[in-house]
Amino acid sequence: TAVYTSSKGGTKTTREVELQAGLHFGALNISTIGVKLPEQPAVGESVTVTVPAGVISDVYGNTNEEIKFGPILFIAEPFKVNITADDVIYNSASVHFVPNELEIPYYWSFVEADAVKGVKDEDIYAADLAYYQKAYGTTYSKYGYSSFAELFVDNFCAVGKLDEVFSDLDPETKYLVYACSLKDDLSMDSELFKCEFTTPAKPAA
Secondary structure: OEEEEEEEOOEEEEEEEOOOEOOOEEEEEOOEEEEOOOOOOOOOOEEEEEEOOOOOEOOOOOEOOOEEEEEEEOOOOOOOEEEEEEEEEOOEEEEEEEEOOOOOOEEEEEEEHHHHOOOOHHHHHHHHHHHHHHHHOOOHHHHOOOOHHHHHHHHHEEOOOEEEEEOOOOOOOEEEEEEEEEOOOOOEOOOOEEEEEEOOOOOOO
16 A cells, blocks of 8 residues: 655645555566556646555565655646737737646747847747846846856746736837747757737827
């Protein structure tokens, strides 16, 4: 009998499950035990399985110490951000970011589309990252952070759904809004998700 703990969206549940030798667990090699979860985790569910001490024995009668697997966060599909724009007038627009995973940070920004016409997606993000590295790469500790990566994610990334109003835009201009998830080293961990909108002409006075 093992203890199966899972959590998702702030809800945590703990229950006992029966693990059967040869079906749910077994030796992968002389020093490694593998566990097959007795049920399929949901997307975004974090799971920990704890096997109590003394329930597994070898041919010599030696028994196990407590074994803990996890926590493991299950993501069933690649990270995505759906970006839409509405309420677009000559000098502002409302932009909405809806990721499929609500706990993964993602970087977002926007630019005049003509400024990055023909530029590769990875180079668009690389230019943004280089700008912030130049500004904060050696001064992050002044702002209370232990690394530039921590400052960058905390100040220039979002988690979950986000609604932003872009103001002071230029009339009759096409804009590109984009977002991507990041690896620990701040390199891109997803494609660059995009949305374009064009502001109309300024109304006549």
